[in-house]
Amino acid sequence: MGKFDKYKIDLKGMQADSCKYEFVLDNLFFANIDGPEVQKGKVNVELVVRKTSRAFELNFQTDGMVWVPCDRCLDDMEQPVSSTDKLLVKFGHEYAEEGENLIVIPEDEGIINVAWFMYEFVALAIPMKHVHAPGKCNKAMSSKLRKHLRTTPDEEEEDAFIPEDDVLTEEETETPIDPRWNELKKILDNN
C-alpha cells in the first residue's frame, strides 16, 4: 500500500448519493507529502462527497494546528488553521484541472486522490503574516533578524509595533544563547 493510498476516493464505485470521510493529517502525513509550507501539524479533515447528476461535489472542512516558523524569530510556532473548501470532480478522458476547483479525472479509473488537495487547503489557511504572541519570540534570534532586515520601509514600520519586552538590552544581544544563532550568522555573513 502506497503512502497516500488511503486518501483515494473511489467516485466511480460510490453506491450512495452522499459519503463521508474523516482524515487526520499528522506529522507523518506532512513528512510524506514534503511540501514547502508545512512540515508538522495535526489537522482534522471532514470530507463529504455528494453525487449530483453532472459532477461530484467534494466539501472539505479542515480544522487543526500546524507548526510553522515564526516570521519574526524563525522558531516554530503553533498556528491554528481552519478552512472550508470545495472541489468539483467530473469524469473525462484524461486528468485535467479546469479552473480553480474543477477537476476532471479519467472515467475508466474513476478515482481521485485528495492528499495533495488537503495539503494545499492547509497551506493556504496559514495567514501571510504569522508571529508568536507578544513576548513569546526567541529574543536573540528576533533581534538579529530585525537588525539585518531593517532595510525596507515596511520592516521599519513593523518595528514600531513590537512590544517593549521584545526589545533586547545590549547585554542580551552579546550572548548567543541559541545554537541556531551561529547558523544564522553564517548565512548572514555570507550575504
Ligand SMILES: [Zn+2]
Ligand atoms: Zn517568534
